[in-house]
Amino acid sequence: MQRSYALQLATVIFVLASGCGQGSGTSTGGSGASSSATGTGQGGAGQGGAGQGGDNVGGAFVGSGGAGNGTGGGGGGTEVCDGIDNDNDGTIDNVDVGNDGICDCLRIATLGLAGVWGNGDVFASWLDARSDNGAVSLNDQVLTKDLLDKYQVIVAQNLSELGRTYSAAEVEALSEWVKAGGGFMTLIGYADPTERTNVNTLLGAFAMSYGAQQILPKNGEATIPVTNWVTHPVTNGVTRIGVDNGYPVEGTGQTLATEQGYDLLKAQEVGSGHVLMWGDEWITYDSEWTEHPEYQLELFWLNAIKWLTPAKNCQVTIPTPN
Numbered sequence: 287m288q289r290s291y292a293l294q295l296a297t298v299i300f301v302l303a304s305g306c307g308q309g310s311g312t313s314t315g316g317s318g319a320s321s322s323a324t325g326t327g328q329g330g331a332g333q334g335g336a337g338q339g340g341d342n343v344g345g346a347f348v349g350s351g352g353a354g355n356g357t358g359g360g361g362g363g364t365e366v367c368d369g370i371d372n373d374n375d376g377t378i379d380n381v382d383v384g385n386d387g388i389c390d391c392l393r394i395a396t397l398g399l400a401g402v403w404g405n406g407d408v409f410a411s412w413l414d415a416r417s418d419n420g421a422v423s424l425n426d427q428v429l430t431k432d433l434l435d436k437y438q439v440i441v442a443q444n445l446s447e448l449g450r451t452y453s454a455a456e457v458e459a460l461s462e463w464v465k466a467g468g469g470f471m472t473l474i475g476y477a478d479p480t481e482r483t484n485v486n487t488l489l490g491a492f493a494m495s496y497g498a499q500q501i502l503p504k505n506g507e508a509t510i511p512v513t514n515w516v517t518h519p520v521t522n523g524v525t526r527i528g529v530d531n532g533y534p535v536e537g538t539g540q541t542l543a544t545e546q547g548y549d550l551l552k553a554q555e556v557g558s559g560h561v562l563m564w565g566d567e568w569i570t571y572d573s574e575w576t577e578h579p580e581y582q583l584e585l586f587w588l589n590a591i592k593w594l595t596p597a598k599n600c601q602v603t604i605p606t607p608n
């Protein structure tokens with residue numbers, strides 16, 4: 287009689303425990319244990335998911351209610367530009383409200399001065415319209431870790447009018463920033479061959495440089511199309527982009543585009559970061575894509591900026607070209 291009563295009680299406790307042990311949290315956490323006579327398992331307090339109910343082991347309830355730690359899928363928040371992966375999809379700050387292919391949270395800066403030989407400026411209106419911050423012009427500022435760490439991507443434009451050269455400490459700061467995940471892109475073709483001095487000093491950290499020979503001058507009004515492209519994330523969908531009076535890319539890295547035997551594009555992964563050299567500056571003039579529908583210039587910029595942006599940061603989908 288007593289024994290039967292005990293069994294009955296155990297059953298009641300088990301039923302109670304099963305009910306109460308239904309945590310609402312993800313059960314990745316600890317052991318929500320109920321060893322008390324009332325059999326009340328600790329439910330999880332986390333988001334999403336379901337804690338496991340208890341088992342009646344030898345008359346003693348051992349619950350495994352979730353101690354929900356908030357990793358439950360579907361419980362994430364809205365992604366915003368705050369350096370945190372708010373929506374738990376594995377990528378930090380991947381926001382692109384306009385679906386234009388430029389991450390709205392992108393932190394990009396330019397060194398030196400914009401070119402003056404064409405119309406428009408990709409780093410002004412075009413980028414401003416596609417990201418929250420636009421591009422910040424650092425011009426001739428001294429390159430330090432503190433300065434560089436504010437940005438994910440830095441593009442060197444005309445460095446020939448800084449009125450100074452870069453120090454070894456600046457080259458070192460740039461090199462360390464790239465190794466830690468930064469994306470560094472260089473342009474050329476603004477001036478006579480002496481313009482290479484400053485940009486080649488910076489590129490020296492990556493055993494890359496521009497050659498001295500000025501190449502592919504315009505034929506009449508039209509830039510010279512670069513037509514040989516190697517498959518790479520930066521060149522995806524690109525078959526033709528114009529150049530005028532550029533300089534060949536040399537040194538370490540994979541050559542991604544050539545024309546008339548000249549190398550125009552070189553890419554290198556350095557540590558966690560990326561270095562990209564283009565042998566001209568006409569790609570910065572947005573007239574090149576409004577006046578040359580046969581060039582895939584906008585797509586090239588979208589590809590390049592995405593590849594230069596650190597992995598798992600601000601990576602958004604590039605829209606299919608029209």
Ligand SMILES: [Ca+2]
Pocket residue numbers: 365370371372373374375376377378379380
């Ligand atoms: Ca995210």
Ligand SMILES: [Ca+2]
Pocket residue numbers: 365366367368369370371372378379380
């Ligand atoms: Ca975020």
Ligand SMILES: [Ca+2]
Pocket residue numbers: 381382383384385386387388389390416417
């Ligand atoms: Ca955008």
